[in-house]
Amino acid sequence: MKAVRVGVIGGAGYVGGELLRLLSGHPAATIAAVTSRSHADRPVTDAHPHLRGLAGLRFAAELAPAGLDCVFLAGGHGEAMGRMTSLIERAGPACRIVDLSGDFRLRDASLYPVWYGREHSAPELLGSFVYGLSELNREAIRAATRVANPGCFATALSLALGPLASAGIAGRARITAVTGSSGSGVIPGAGTHHPTREGTLRAYKPLQHQHVPEVEALLDALAGKSSLRLSLVPVSGPLVRGIYAVCQVDIPEGMTEAELRDRYERAYAGAPFVRLGAAPPDLKTVVGSNHCDLHVSVRDGSAAVIAALDNLVKGAAGQAVQNMNLMLGLEEALGLDRPGAYP
Structure with a gap:
């Protein structure tokens, strides 16, 4: 070696x-x-x-x-x-x-x-x-x-939305993503120190988080054209580690959950750290690991893609x-x- x-x-x-x-x-x-x-x-x-x-x-x-x-x-x-x-x-x-x-x-x-x-x-x-x-x-x-x-949000959102962009799906991705206090760094601030986050949820930088443009650029590259645009609302959560992102996207009429899951399975067939689950992921199963767990649900022309990962790993x-x-x-x-x- x-x-x-x-x-x-x-x-x-x-x-x-x-x-x-x-x-x-x-x-x-x-x-x-x-x-x-x-x-x-x-x-x-x-x-x-x-x-x-x-x-x-x-x-x-x-x-x-x-x-x-x-x-x-x-x-x-x-x-x-x-x-x-x-x-x-x-x-x-x-x-x-x-x-x-x-x-x-x-x-x-x-x-x-x-x-x-x-x-x-x-x-x-x-x-x-x-x-x-x-x-x-x-x-x-x-x-x-x-x-x-x-970035940590960017990793979760890109893995969640990449197969949609590759399939030519465009439009608006509406995302709520909860993150742990370790993402704010080792020096505590008034709005990021863990004791002020424990037991509560607080949105921050709604629609203006700095990870948005890097995700949109990657999705455009995957699509070969203008692709999904992100409306991201990050949420400070009462946890130390992890990102849990819920992404909702309108998909073409008639596309089934089985078809969409097949696209994700093929997209990540050779990816050792991406796991597609039949149920929404549990953040505790990825914390401390290099895995990103995904779940896809479809109903009435709308797809929900959920991603969970450890923000520090x-x-x-x-x-x-x-x-x-x-x-x-x-x-x-x-x-x-x-x-x-x-x-």
Whole structure:
């Protein structure tokens, strides 16, 4: 088996911790370095006490990428675009790069002020990144040297709606999606801190979440034309992990549930982490795993597609490792094919 050396930039947050957890159990990967400016020179276990197997690893302030096979960037939005040009130059052409922020998901630089509230500082690099949703863009990822990892909502919605777009179905997808508090990051805010979320539901960014344009761009690419448009209402839920998305779409008259299920089965026949169920998914069956569970129901010209996944794993770190595997010629599921914890 090919051995690979990896580095993680921004490893002190929840996504960084999940990357380290998954990579520490990956049979082909060695974690050569991990950085955190807030935790520089401190042991990794200061930020991630569950990773005692990495007790000898310490956070560095900066990463020296030379000689690494893959670098993951797990910092906040806006950080990767500021360091990417230098990182590419120092890493060299053989090093694969996976950015887990939103900085390189959109091809059109003019969309960043609209959806992320900032100008893009490296627009010349946008076209060099491949969108990293393995199940719907696998061959392009295999050939890529730089991948933009999808957002957590974007992963759930793209997997739920991709087969519809591929079938030529257009129109409006109306979505309500509940997410856990870990998606808000390790630093608590007044509206995101878990004690204020426990026991309640609260919608936020209705119809204006930043993951919408990346999903619409992917669906258009799958359809080869303008496809579904999203009306997304995200909801902060009283849970730590997970995304549960309910998507409703009008479908052509006469299309049956059996026909639609057949399309999903064929679309994901070679996808090790997408599971199509006969009943709506239970979020507890995917938390801690790299799986996305889907369910399809049809009645009176309307389809309901429900997706459940772990926002930190399939929605972030697990997808990133899956992309690394593809980019480096490893088995796609290597180090990831494990169940979550239940109940």
